[in-house]
Each structure stands twice: as structure tokens, then as C-alpha cells.
Amino acid sequence: MSVSLRVLDDGAWVSVNDAREVSVSELWRLDDPSFCGCELPDFVVENVLDVGADGRTVSAKVYGQCIACGQTGVPGWVPVGRLREGEFVDIDRERVVLPVRRGDDDE
């Protein structure tokens, strides 16, 4: 079953199968000390730049900032949900620590 993933309204949200699933203004804990030096960056999402699926994991590239230290930028791919039989299953993004995957395309 094919799944459509896209970023819409100028980076306001992630659409999965034409439904709004992930939105800017969420506050994430990232497991990515390389982003700003904070152990677990306290990251507010300001813009979604890209979305993709790797197997069953849906990940997004977002612009935002760590509200503890003010560092702005784009961390690596952040998992935002899972696919189960073509359906999006949310993860509790504002409560769990999200691992960040730095791909080869990251500068």
C-alpha cells in the first residue's frame, strides 16, 4: 500500500495520506548533543522542511531552535511516527526523547 508523505502550507505541517499529523510549534526533546551542546536539546519546531519514510519509520527534517540555549538550525532526521499497514501511528513526540539520525546528506 503506498503512503503519501508531504510537507504543506509552507512548512506548517506534515501530511500523511492527506491528513495532518505533525505540526510546527511542537516541543521536542532531541537526543542530539551535537546540535547545540545541550545534552538533550529542548527543541521547538518552527518549520517542517522535508519528510520521508525509512521502512516503517516516518522521519522529518525541521528548522527550529533549542529554547534552552537559543541555537537555531536543522538537526538530522527526527522520527515523528510509524507506519502500520499503511496507516500513520503517532508517537508521543512531546513526551519521549527522540533519537536523531544524521545521514550522509547532512552537512
Add this chain to the structure above:
Amino acid sequence: MPTDVERWKSEVYGNEIREHLLEFAEQGWDTIPEDERDAWFERFKWWGLYHQRNGQESYFMMRIGTPNGVLTPGQTEVVAEVADEYARGPAENPIFGNGYVDWTTRQSIQLHWIKLEDIPEIFEKLESVGLSTQQACGDSWRNIVGCPVAGKDKHEHVDALPVAMELNETFKGNDDHSNLPRKWKVSITGCREGCGQGDINDLALEPATKEIDGEETKGFNIRIGGGLSRNEPRLARDIDVFVTPEQAAEVSGAISALFRDNGDRDNRYNARIKFLMDEWGAEKFRNVLQEEYVDFELETAGDDLRSEYSYNSGYADGGHSDHVGIHEQADGNYYVGLDVLVGRMGVDDTKELARIADEYGSGEVRITQRQNVIITDVPEEKLDALQDEDLLDHYSPDPHPFMRGSIACTGTEFCSLSIVETKNRQVRYARWLKENVELPAGVEDFHIHLSGCTASCAQPQIADISLRGMKTRKDGEPVEALDIGLGGGLGENPNFAEWVTQRVPVDEVPGAIKNLLANFEERREGDETFREFVARTDEEDLAELVEPEETSYEDPMMHNTKRTWYPYADDDSLDASPAPTHGDGTPITSDD
């Protein structure tokens, strides 16, 4: 690779969207095939409909384009009626009630809670008086802005209103220009004050004089590539071209065609013409325009009037910095500019506005880029009676500076991009500041603009105090916060605010403004304006003068207002949302 949006646009876009829109309206929101929703909602924007945010599915924001902000006699009443009948939502706003009209920073009108099913009736009503939502959103020529008193102003250089109207006629519904890489914002100014705010538009025509064949000719210089969005603010750049009023449409069309063919369709973040201008520079831009898009030899720029610009300038150099108040027109009548706090007016008040404009003026109403309205054509002998009308107690021609200077965008109430609550918050701020803060002597213009995110719809970067939505933690809890910028403005030497203090919890912002103003008063030299003071003070010192602090101001919306279906509902949780709903407002359930 072209984006999905470009793919959808290449399939169906422009005028032809209308028939699909009307068909879906006839059959109901839930007949839009589930896997085509993203595509249709993207396309509906071209007809002025913007799907409201998460939790408000099936409700739309509707934008009505009013070229140059002009509502001709009879139109205001219809806007009020449409808002009354169709712009009522499932929950009430505690300050504005249910059913209101937003006057916007681009001299347009926005209504909320619009149901798709009502569109045919709404279009019929609007169109019966010559109003339209065509191209109000989407990737095309947006509402054309300009000096809102064009044709009325006593001192204007040229009357740009006929040019604005000609551009509107030429480029609304024009298939050659209906599918651009991105939005296309045009401003035309003919006055000496700079009220068109050309500097922050994609295409700006600005008043100028040029000697052509020995004759002083009045017309416009052209600037390209301004805009405030996405942390990438740009001032429009001078491309060294002068046009006469007669040439304006042809050359504007050439520039729009250049953008159509050369703008970046692979990356929407890079698509605005400001980025093409970054890449090319003004000289190459002019060369390509001349060689590939215009058949006659373009004139070089004429003498402009920028040194006289006072609008939104933050400088006390004569002229006016907004249109509030009572001013004489060229024909001896008067225009009366009314302050509409954060641009929102309830439907009953909007009906009153229409009645008063009709009774005392010509029936015309104009919208300014500071979210205010103007009643035009009032004979001198009717001014006193007009001022006695109750409506003017709420929408004053002589407001307190904190009321007068406030602008706020839509924010978390309806907008998907937002991070914080905006309009209601700015009302609370303005009221608190008015009660609790003294402005330094002689300061009558003091602009505070609040935007819920970096898209900058409230034009924060060109205010004395710029506020932009953010988050922070307070006592460990996430709360809404604002970045604070200072000293932005237009005028002869426009500049954007410097963001001096980041992530101030929203309940400490009024205290920060209070302290900042006290510090300004203490250090002020003579009668310098706040913007002048900021310009001569270095950034580090400024940051120290802000001093956020809790005060008697209390903010009821500290929590994540985006995590609600509607921030002001009794049960505001996303699960409590009635959306999506049928045309009559009843929830659409899965067994429908």
C-alpha cells in the same frame, strides 16, 4: 524535481478551480476524495479559501481582495452581511464574540469559520456588488496594495488608484499570470508619504519624476524583491527603471512573466522573487527584463520622493505615519481614519460602519495597511455629527498611542504556521499598557506589531517594538514566549528591527515594554523618537534596557494554545473538536 504543489498546479489551477469548488460545495466537504484533499485545499487558495488549522478541519478562512483597500459604496454592508450569516463558528472568541471581520495588513478582508457548502451563496452575494476572492491566496497576483487615500490626498504626487485598478483588471483571472512559482505581492504608491509600503513587496511602483524628451513626466520607479517572511527579510531593490502611468501595466506584466519563467519551482522555500534577486542582482534583472520581456527601451529611474516618506517610519519628519484621524481631502471634503484594534471588527459594528459611511460620506470605506478603516468624502459640516456616533467611541479617530500602534496577525486561533496566540493577546497588552505605562512626552506614534511566527504577517520587523512567537520554559513548564526586536521602520532609510531579546515568557512582555520605555525616557536626547534612539544605541546596550518582568498583567493563554482545537472553547482539547463538520455544523462521523 517539481514539488507536489507544482504537479497539482500543472493539472488544475487558476480560474478552472472554480467549477470544481462549486461542485464540491454542492455535494459537501466529505465528498472530496480522501486522497485528493491536500491537492484541493492547495488549489482552493487561489479562490481565496485557506483551510484552517489542525482541529478545525472543514472550516476555511476566506480572504476577499479589495484592490488598494477600496470598498466602494454598498460593499461594506455586504461584507458585514456575509460575515454575519456565514462567518460564525462553533465557539466564541471571548473578546470579539462570534462573527467578525478582519481588516488585514495587505488591505484585504479575512473571514473565518467559512463552510465549503456556503461558498456558492457567498460568491453570489459578494459578486453582486463586485467583490471577489479570486487570487486572494495562492501562487499568483495577490491583492494590490497602495496608499489608501489615493485620489483623495491633498498632496499626492500622482493619483495611483487608476493604475492599481488597471493592474487588478489586467492580472486577475489572466491565464498567462495565474500560475506563478509563488505568491506575487504588488504595491503602488503615488503619495509623498510612502503609504504603499513598497519596500516589503515583490513588485513596488513608487512615485518619481523623470525628464523625458525635455518634459518633466510623473510616474513610478520600480523596485523588486521585498518581503519579510522566514527569517529572510529583504527590502525591495531598485532596478533603475522608470515607467509612466500608461506603461505601468505592460512593464508589471513583463516582470511577472519574468518571475513566472525564472522563479524556482523546485523548492517553494526558494521560490519568492526576492531569492531570484539575491541570485541575479539588480543589474542582471534589469538586463533580462529589457532583453527578453519588454519591446521598447526602458527609461532609467527618475527622481524619487523617498526622503519625504513618513509612513510607518518612526521618524518625526512631518507627514503622517498612519491614516488615523480627520484629514482634509483635495476636494475639500474630509476623510476620517478610525483605529481598529488588531484589525478585528464584530459584524454589528461593521454594519454600523457601512451605515455611517453612507450617511456622512459617499458610502466608500477604505482599508489601510495598519489594519484600520477610513470613511472618505465627509463634508466639513457633517464632521461633528459623525464624531458623535457611538461607533467612534470604540474605533476612535484619536486613539491612545498604544491602541493606535497595535497590529497583530491571526496566530494560533486559526493559523497552521503559528506558535503563539496573537490578536487577543495584543488587545490585552494594549489595554494593560494604556492603563499602566506613560509614554515619554510628545511620543504619539509608537508601533508594536505581534506576529505568531516568522512568516511575519503582522510586519513585525518594521515596528518600534517587534514581537514574534516563540516558546520557552518557565519554572520548568513550557510556555508561550516572544522574541523582542527594536527600532524597525520604513521611511527614507528603511531598516528591519534588531532582535535583541529572545524567548521572553508572554506574561513578562508588558513589563519588558514598560521598563524599556522608562529606560528610553531616561536616556532620551531632546525629543528624539524611539527609532532614532535605537539607531544610536548599540545592540548589547539595548538588550540590557529591555528587562522582562512580571507585573499586574496576567496572561490566561500561557499554555500551548496550538494544542487545542480552539483556544477559547470551554473544552479546548483536540479530542473535543467538532470538526470536521457538515455544512450545517453537525460533526461528520465515520458512519456517515
